[in-house]
Amino acid sequence: MAKQLYYEDVEEGMEIPPLVKNPTTQQLVKWAGASGDYYQIHYDKDFAQSTGLPGVIAHGRLKSSFLAQLMTDWIGEGGTLKKISVQHRGMDLAGEQMTCKGRVTRKYIENGEHLVECEIWTENPRGEKTAPGSAIVSLLSRGGKS
Amino acid sequence: MTEGSAITDELRSMIGMATEPVIMEVERGAIRRYADAIGDPNPLFSDVEYARNSRYGEVICPPGFFGWPLKRGGMMELLGTIGGALFRAGVPRILDGGVDYEFFLPIRAGDILTSHGKFADFREREGRTGKMLFITMETTYLNQNGDLVAKARSTLIAL
Amino acid sequence: MAKKQLYYEDVEVGTEVTPLAKVATTQMLVKWAGGSGDFNPLHFEDSFAASQGVDSPIVHGALKRAWLGHLMTDWIGDGGFLKKLACQYRGMDYPRKMKTITDPQEGETWWCRGTVTKKYVEDDQHIVECDIWVENAKGEKTTPGSATVVLPFKKAKS
Amino acid sequence: MAQQGSIITDEMKKQIGVKGVPTVLEVEKGLIRMMAEALDDPNPLWQDEEYAEKSKYGGIIAPPALLCCARAGTGRGVQMKSPFPRALAGGDEVEYLKPLKAGDVITSVSHIAEYNEREGKRGPMLFTTIETTYKNQRDEVVAISRSTFISY
Numbered sequence: 001m002a003k004q005l006y007y008e009d010v011e012e013g014m015e016i017p018p019l020v021k022n023p024t025t026q027q028l029v030k031w032a033g034a035s036g037d038y039y040q041i042h043y044d045k046d047f048a049q050s051t052g053l054p055g056v057i058a059h060g061r062l063k064s065s066f067l068a069q070l071m072t073d074w075i076g077e078g079g080t081l082k083k084i085s086v087q088h089r090g091m092d093l094a095g096e097q098m099t100c101k102g103r104v105t106r107k108y109i110e111n112g113e114h115l116v117e118c119e120i121w122t123e124n125p126r127g128e129k130t131a132p133g134s135a136i137v138s139l140l141s142r143g144g145k146s
Numbered sequence: 147m148t149e150g151s152a153i154t155d156e157l158r159s160m161i162g163m164a165t166e167p168v169i170m171e172v173e174r175g176a177i178r179r180y181a182d183a184i185g186d187p188n189p190l191f192s193d194v195e196y197a198r199n200s201r202y203g204e205v206i207c208p209p210g211f212f213g214w215p216l217k218r219g220g221m222m223e224l225l226g227t228i229g230g231a232l233f234r235a236g237v238p239r240i241l242d243g244g245v246d247y248e249f250f251l252p253i254r255a256g257d258i259l260t261s262h263g264k265f266a267d268f269r270e271r272e273g274r275t276g277k278m279l280f281i282t283m284e285t286t287y288l289n290q291n292g293d294l295v296a297k298a299r300s301t302l303i304a305l
Numbered sequence: 306m307a308k309k310q311l312y313y314e315d316v317e318v319g320t321e322v323t324p325l326a327k328v329a330t331t332q333m334l335v336k337w338a339g340g341s342g343d344f345n346p347l348h349f350e351d352s353f354a355a356s357q358g359v360d361s362p363i364v365h366g367a368l369k370r371a372w373l374g375h376l377m378t379d380w381i382g383d384g385g386f387l388k389k390l391a392c393q394y395r396g397m398d399y400p401r402k403m404k405t406i407t408d409p410q411e412g413e414t415w416w417c418r419g420t421v422t423k424k425y426v427e428d429d430q431h432i433v434e435c436d437i438w439v440e441n442a443k444g445e446k447t448t449p450g451s452a453t454v455v456l457p458f459k460k461a462k463s
Numbered sequence: 464m465a466q467q468g469s470i471i472t473d474e475m476k477k478q479i480g481v482k483g484v485p486t487v488l489e490v491e492k493g494l495i496r497m498m499a500e501a502l503d504d505p506n507p508l509w510q511d512e513e514y515a516e517k518s519k520y521g522g523i524i525a526p527p528a529l530l531c532c533a534r535a536g537t538g539r540g541v542q543m544k545s546p547f548p549r550a551l552a553g554g555d556e557v558e559y560l561k562p563l564k565a566g567d568v569i570t571s572v573s574h575i576a577e578y579n580e581r582e583g584k585r586g587p588m589l590f591t592t593i594e595t596t597y598k599n600q601r602d603e604v605v606a607i608s609r610s611t612f613i614s615y
Contacts (some may be wrong), residue, residue, distance in 0.1 A: 025350045026344050026350070029339070029346075029349055030339070031183040031184075032336075033179065033336070033338060033339015033497065034176070034179040034182070035180065038335055039406055040332060040403050040406070043350075044332075044349075044403065046351075046402060047331070047402065047403055051239045052239065059242065060241070060242030060243070060245075061242060061245065062184065064210060064244075065184045065186075065208065065209070065210050069184055069208070071209075072186075072188060072208070073186075077190065077201065080249070081249055082249055083247065083248045083249065084209060084246070085244070086244050086246075087243065087244035087301075088243055088244045171493065173489070173491040173492065173493050174489060175494055176493045176494070213493070214493035214496065214497075216492065216512070233405055327503070333503065336500055336501035337501040337502075339497055340494065340498040340500070340501040340529075341498075341528075341532035341533055342533035343533045344533075358549075366552040366554075366555075367532050370531070370557075371498075371501075374526060375502050375528075377527075378506060378508075378527065379504075379506065383518050383519065386559070386562070388558065388560075389556070389557065389558045389559065390527060390557050390559070392555060394553060450554070
């Protein structure tokens with residue numbers, strides 16, 4: 001498991017280590033089964049095209065989950081994801097690489113909690129942000145530990 | 147646009163429509179399948195021994211997973227009703243516009259959650275390709291102790 | 306939901322198993338993949354199916370076997386027990402595409418059918434054997450098989 | 464030159480009876496529901512807790528289809544070798560010995576039971592039969608399956 005991140009390690013503007021995903025049609029089918037979302041635009045090319053899409057696209061909720069993984073991987077087990085917000089702006093075609101990225105926008109202490117706000121997003125191979133969002137996490141503090 | 151306003155009227159009458167409370171059981175296998183579908187190997191989601199020794203004491207859900215409803219119905223049915231109305235009105239495309247989650251407590255395998263969903267709101271906007279409808283759904287999740295564990299607010303875009 | 310119970314005495318050699326209609330759809334195949342854990346793209350991805358020399362994604366053999374299980378458990382009711390189920394995958398079946406999120410396009414309907422071939426008592430169990438099969442719209446048996454079930458016995462109820 | 468001998472090599476024969484990787488399947492209600500949905504099988508024994516409690520099973524049971532699939536570990540870890548590029552599922556036979564109840568934990572182990580070769584319309588074909596035994600948490604055998612794969 002990844003090492004633990006502490007509040008003191010984080011500065012505004014800092015980048016979150018990116019997470020690369022390659023959602024294939026097979027992964028979308030697994031996601032359909034695990035999430036119960038069986039909408040055909042996510043696995044049936046003809047159906048997707050009949051609704052005007054260029055092809056099979058990744059589930060928005062899968063992308064939000066990728067971004068949640070970006071955060072939970074980064075904050076480590078001692079951290080807690082308190083809030084995540086994701087807008088699905090662009091479509092990601094099955095088979096296209098997706099990179100989850102993020103940056104710290106604010107750090108502050110509130111009610112004794114060490115909070116960090118981040119902007120997060122998924123990026124397609126053309127560098128377009130297809131799912132921008134934000135997250136708030138509470139981190140462990142070195143000061144609070146001892 | 148006449149058909150646009152027809153959709154609007156039907157949808158407006160549906161605002162506030164709520165699901166029956168849905169009981170959801172959080173099972174380890176379902177958590178594992180969910181994590182596997184994301185491609186997230188975090189042992190907190192899949193390794194029972196590992197999770198036992200963590201601060202959670204049990205396998206926890208990846209963010210956004212709340213277990214499976216014991217019975218059909220709930221949000222999927224409500225979305226089906228709304229989707230059906232849109233389909234009949236000739237709006238075939240519904241896209242997931244995004245989601246906001248707020249997490250208050252960890253969700254562990256073995257928890258039994260109760261979710262309450264409702265069709266919160268909708269608004270219309272003129273997009274590049276014509277009229278777009280933004281539909282907002284809200285869900286709250288309580289655990290077996292009656293504590294609020296999470297809230298979700300999701301947006302669907304119909305065009 | 307009250308279900309009717311079938312008894313050993315209700316059954317003769319030649320008795321027809323109550324047929325069960327099934328419509329395979331692309332959506333159902335994805336659901337089956339999720340349930341069964343068989344994520345072979347042969348069952349949902351056109352380009353992969355083509356690379357395997359199949360016209361388009363085909364119905365999982367195991368799903369057709371599961372249909373036959375459904376045929377039998379419906380027929381024998383809560384009081385019966387399915388002891389054995391066997392089938393061979395002889396012909397390929399192609400699912401219907403979906404028209405909407407919930408409804409399939411017009412197309413093929415499959416029928417699961419069966420007939421009783423043997424009935425006997427063994428070790429105090431009332432056993433019935435059947436020939437069973439899945440039939441496509443052309444009437445071809447794409448998945449023939451057999452099943453052995455234990456049925457309750459009316460007299461035993463006293 | 465036409466192959467004179469058997470396509471079943473000694474190396475393949477050595478795999479007969481070798482146990483594959485044990486797979487543990489927790490028979491959870493969510494999975495049972497998913498299966499019932501995939502089958503479009505509304506039988507209340509699979510899903511309706513109250514109904515199932517009053518039945519002779521005393522609780523929710525799984526449709527027979529839950530065994531003998533990838534989820535249940537059928538064929539897992541078995542070294543299936545074949546000289547041919549194509550493979551098809553030929554058929555399955557499942558013997559059910561006990562009902563499968565929600566909450567059961569099933570451990571399955573597979574092995575190659577036998578090979579057969581036959582001359583088909585398109586040339587030689589290899590039939591490989593894989594046998595899988597499924598035991599519950601009380602170490603009772605709940606089912607045995609035999610699946611045949613055809614390669615050609």
